[in-house]
Amino acid sequence: MTCIGLVAAVAFPRAAAAHRLDEFLQATRISIAPDAILLEIDLTPGAEIGPMVFALINTDRDGRISSAEGRAYANHAVRDIILELDGRPKLLAVERTRFPSFEEMRAGTGTVRIEARAAAVLSPGRHTLRYQNSDRPDGSVYLVNALVPSSPKIEITDQHRDPLQREIRLGFNVTSGSTVSIVLPLLVIVGLGFLIPIGYGYRRKQNRHRTLRSTGLDIL
Structure with missing residues (x-):
């Protein structure tokens, strides 16, 4: 109470x-x-x-x-x-x-x-x-x-x-109850905007490593 x-x-x-x-x-x-x-x-x-x-x-x-x-x-x-x-x-x-x-x-x-x-x-x-x-x-x-x-x-x-x-x-x-309903999706969208480039960059790095291994080059 x-x-x-x-x-x-x-x-x-x-x-x-x-x-x-x-x-x-x-x-x-x-x-x-x-x-x-x-x-x-x-x-x-x-x-x-x-x-x-x-x-x-x-x-x-x-x-x-x-x-x-x-x-x-x-x-x-x-x-x-x-x-x-x-x-x-x-x-x-x-x-x-x-x-x-x-x-x-x-x-x-x-x-x-x-x-x-x-x-x-x-x-x-x-x-x-x-x-x-x-x-x-x-x-x-x-x-x-x-x-x-x-x-x-x-x-x-x-x-x-x-x-x-x-x-x-x-x-x-x-206060308006719509504030939460608007802010929460925006936060999700912003979060996905950060995660997508990170995930894409990680996959590119993994593919590059696999390519280097197949050619016998050292990976730094």
Whole structure:
């Protein structure tokens, strides 16, 4: 695991365990892929507000969070997130959710996981990404980090967060995959260009040696 990825994976659980009982911790990991921007959002309410947050999600008051209730809450949370690629807003769609039990949220150890995706076609060149979380500004503590891209074509060059970590701006470069496909054949052709004269010269030298032997001349 890379250094930045390790920091994101280790620091977030520690922060979730250390936040105050009356705080709502919102930790977001951002992944940039060639065809999408991916968000992993962990929402952890403290023990004092856990039952209130659970009741907000569990609208039918049956003591369990249904798929429909979880989806409705996740869609509401994602609507409060601003995501812009090169200055243009991107639409986030919820892909997966995971909700804790009432007992876990009452104890302050329950974490809501929301995974969202925004489609994006990244052309080669320089790009910027802006993320801002405006969900529950009163009483929330925010963390945001960018994971190292899994694609070798994408390189994050700079990141800038606001002091509250509600917002992050990323600069990154995308290289074309065609570079390898063009360079590799050229290297092969150049290599063959060196090898063919060498091989031809070696065969001429061998033929000359055989001719000299047949005439009885000494070979130097």
